[in-house]
Amino acid sequence: MKTELLYLNNSYLKEFEAVVVDVVGNYVTLDRTAFHPTAGGVDKDLGLLVREDVVYEVIDVVMEAGDVVKHVVRSASGLSPGAVVRGVIDWNRRYRLMRLHTASHILSAIMYRDFNALITGGHIYPEYARDDFDFERFEREVFEEAFQKVNDVVKQGLEVKIYWLPRDEALRIPGITKLAQKALPQVPHLRIVEIPGIDIQADGGPHIRNTSEIGFVRLMKVENRGKKRKRVYYTIEP
Numbered sequence: 001m002k003t004e005l006l007y008l009n010n011s012y013l014k015e016f017e018a019v020v021v022d023v024v025g026n027y028v029t030l031d032r033t034a035f036h037p038t039a040g041g042v043d044k045d046l047g048l049l050v051r052e053d054v055v056y057e058v059i060d061v062v063m064e065a066g067d068v069v070k071h072v073v074r075s076a077s078g079l080s081p082g083a084v085v086r087g088v089i090d091w092n093r094r095y096r097l098m099r100l101h102t103a104s105h106i107l108s109a110i111m112y113r114d115f116n117a118l119i120t121g122g123h124i125y126p127e128y129a130r131d132d133f134d135f136e137r138f139e140r141e142v143f144e145e146a147f148q149k150v151n152d153v154v155k156q157g158l159e160v161k162i163y164w165l166p167r168d169e170a171l172r173i174p175g176i177t178k179l180a181q182k183a184l185p186q187v188p189h190l191r192i193v194e195i196p197g198i199d200i201q202a203d204g205g206p207h208i209r210n211t212s213e214i215g216f217v218r219l220m221k222v223e224n225r226g227k228k229r230k231r232v233y234y235t236i237e238p
């Protein structure tokens with residue numbers, strides 16, 4: 001059975017109630033969850049599952065085939081199907097992931113718009129993000145210019161819109177996936193994340209509501225990983 005993904009409609013949900021549907025070893029499946037698994041280039045959430053007085057520490061979250069989310073707990077002892085638990089997300093970690101993830105949308109949009117560079121991959125950790133671009137230039141000034149533009153967008157305080165569109169309609173939007181060769185899921189409706197005037201993407205991850213929440217985006221390092229592959233590392237402050 002598919003897990004109901006509560007973060008799709010509310011990225012700000014920090015606590016929720018759910019019913020345990022399966023326990024195998026220390027892998028716990030719930031009927032619904034606000035925990036985001038490692039997916040779409042965004043790192044997993046951590047946190048707790050609480051049943052009455054017993055606290056289960058969530059140390060990993062994975063998405064398995066058929067959209068089933070598994071919460072890996074340190075020990076699942078005492079948990080069995082039918083139990084009602086309260087999930088508590090480690091919000092400091094998640095909020096940084098959301099801010100960095102939204103910053104990565106702005107960065108990839110600007111790299112594409114102004115430098116004709118497609119993003120080819122990346123990963124968002126709570127501490128920093130890295131993105132790879134199909135791009136030949138390697139001068140730090142180029143990337144500093146891009147990050148200055150990212151911060152200009154951040155400061156504009158643009159609303160980040162999240163809505164659903166029929167798949168056919170979504171596919172007609174130019175640049176709906178900036179990730180080169182990314183396959184969109186075969187589902188009737190796609191979740192769209194739009195930063196008006198900047199970026200529009202089909203995307204299943206958690207994002208902030210307004211670009212101003214990002215704070216300041218700081219370029220850390222640029223790495224030359226090949227003639228047409230440049231990797232940037234960046235973080236957010238505070």
Ligand SMILES: [Zn+2]
Nearest residue numbers: 101193203205
């Ligand atoms: Zn996204």
